[in-house]
Amino acid sequence: MQNKNTLALPEMVDVLVVGNGPVGATLAALLGRYGVQALVVDKIHDVLLMPRAIALDNEALRILQLAGLDEEAFEKIVIPEVRMHCPMVGQFGRANTSGSIDGHPKLVTFYQPDLEHSMREHYRRFDNIRSVGGLELKELSQDDTGVTATLTDEEGASHQVRARYLVGADGASSKVRGLIGQDFEGQSYSEDWLIVDAAERERQAIDHVEFICDHRRPTPHMPAPGGRERWEFMLHPGESREQMESDEHIASLLERWVDRRQLKIERKAVYRFHARCCDSFQRGRVFLIGDAAHITPPFVGQGLVAGLRDAANLAWKLAWVLDGRAKARILDTYDQERRPHARKMIALAKLMGRLVMPSNAPMALLGHGLMRILRLIPVLRRQFDELEVKPRNIFQEGLFMRRDCGRGLRRGGLFPQGLVREAGGSIRLSDDVLGDKLTLVGFGVDPRAQLDLEAQRRWENCGGGYLQVGLHGQKGGSTTPFVEDIGQALLGGAPLRSLAVVRPDRIVMHDGPQERAATLVSESIALLGH
Missing domain, CATH: 3.50.50.60 (FAD/NAD(P)-binding domain)
Structure with missing residues (x-):
């Protein structure tokens, strides 16, 4: 009510x-x-x-x-790898999702x-x-x-x-x-799938994500927090929601993984996947x-x-x-x-859907067999295994200065994140230090040193802030906020004595040598419309 x-x-x-x-x-x-x-x-x-x-x-x-x-606000399971398996050719694909990028695991389930x-x-x-x-x-x-x-x-x-x-x-x-x-508008890439979450799967669920790319019934399968495990089954033509969602039918689908006497279905639903x-x-x-x-x-x-x-x-x-x-x-x-x-x-x-859902056995044998062969070529294997095939979140146009030189950072791309130590000794992820502002970051230099008072005033009135990033072991020598780059995550991506303008969403708006500090500030302010 x-x-x-x-x-x-x-x-x-x-x-x-x-x-x-x-x-x-x-x-x-x-x-x-x-x-x-x-x-x-x-x-x-x-x-x-x-x-x-x-x-x-x-x-x-x-x-x-x-x-x-x-x-720690919500539970997660870190996924070390994603496997793609075909009953006819075996494992034909693998993505390495272990490790971290920008301070976070590459892949988790939740x-x-x-x-x-x-x-x-x-x-x-x-x-x-x-x-x-x-x-x-x-x-x-x-x-x-x-x-x-x-x-x-x-x-x-x-x-x-x-x-x-x-x-x-x-x-x-x-x-x-x-x-x-x-x-x-236009045609939708639509497929109906049954999603099943089973409960009480502690110490029984798999520890990775697998795609069983069987043309007879494709089935993604993965663990989830809270002792859960999920399976997704593609519906065949003519199969109804009521039929697929019945407990008896779900038990028969899962019997290769779970004894029906031990099966605890927590949630079940048929969804239509669209593109x-x-x-x-x-x-x-x-x-x-x-x-x-x-x-x-x-x-x-x-x-x-x-x-x-x-x-x-x-x-x-x-x-x-x-x-x-x-x-x-x-x-x-x-x-x-x-x-x-x-x-x-x-x-x-x-x-990926075409790989997961081959329409028949010959197509599965051709597609999955070809993928297995291509993985023998190191450069192609790296594309898939190290997720290089995934489109990078880098803008071609938008609210940033277009690139005019070959520096380390990518304008229109994400600013790196890593562990830094503040002046008081606390160690934090660098995004938490950047805060809410449009930040002028100095790599090994004070970003305010080349700005006169009028440029600083204009920058701060537009929501601008400052951060100096120093080498591990260095100390700041001014009132500008200073951090040590403990793991070289920030300094490793930009030349020393250079500057970058980082948006609040952590996209690089501008960058350049310290001598161009006033130009970086004025051009960034102009991008905001002032």
Whole structure:
């Protein structure tokens, strides 16, 4: 039952977020961190317990870190490898997912309700964020100054909320997407799959991810936290949801792994996997993120990850525009930066889907046999084994200075992260030291040393900050924040005595030698529209 006080909705907010799933909740946490007044609404009150996303990569974990979620906030299982097996040719593919990138494991599995509960609990700490369940979006209209949303509660009463911007994080069947005329068009790469989560699998579940690429019944299989194990079974033509979801049929599917007398089914559901992408993630003051903007088949574990990238990219831009630190035109770069990469991930997932789901035995023998042969070539084996086939999150155009020299960092790409030691002796991940600002980073130099007072004032008024990175064992010699780069993760990617401008979403906006400090600052400020 809706509490009476939750019906007293604000008449005006900075941002209205429609959808309180993992992507909408992460956006809310980021907006909370940046001081934006936001309202999050959803048709339901509680977190869904149905089986959904299960994998996160290092980039996703870094975004959750950015949103402020503690590393121990939800349980994870680190996955050391992903295997691809064909009954006819044996193991034909393997991805090495051991180790870490930018301070986080390459691949983990997780239990989505735990993540959502943790993120909701986290953003409720911000006085500027409010969430209300039991509200459904019915209509929206926008003008030059904002968006008016009409919401209906569980009693059928209508409410209007005015927002300067609205974000649709309302999933694959997004109402927001339909209202702004961005419904998915064209053919969908759709397949029906039964997802089964078994409970009480402690010390019995596998410790890796495997794809059993059997043309008779493809089956991805993986462990999950809390003593869980998941299987996914592709439906054959003519098989019904009711048939597939019956406990007896599930027991027969799992009998090669689990004795039916010991089988504890926790969740089961038939889902249709799609591959879709909007023509634009923005219409005026309305934005789409996550599954509302793009739907990725699960074969590379990038569906939720892509949505988290959306949230990180959009949140700081909204905050900077709302606070007057940037002009509204920077919001156009959200679609410009995110849509090409989302399309590349969808294309990769479709390619992997063709490997996982061969249509018949000859196709399986040809495709999987060829893959096994190609892995004999070292450069090709590395492409798959070391995940080099995965499209890197590097923008070709957007809110950064285009490259004009061959330096170590990639403008439009992610700034590296590693362990650093602060002046007081505490050791932290470098993103936690960068904080919320647009940061001018000096590699072995004080980034403020070449800036006059007027340049510093202009930079700080645009939300700019400073960080000097020194070698392990060095000490800072000024009032500029200083850290030692313990593992050379930061200094290893840029020349000494150079500078970089790092956006709040950890994308490199600009870089150059220390002598060009004033130019870097002025050109970065110009990118913000000032």
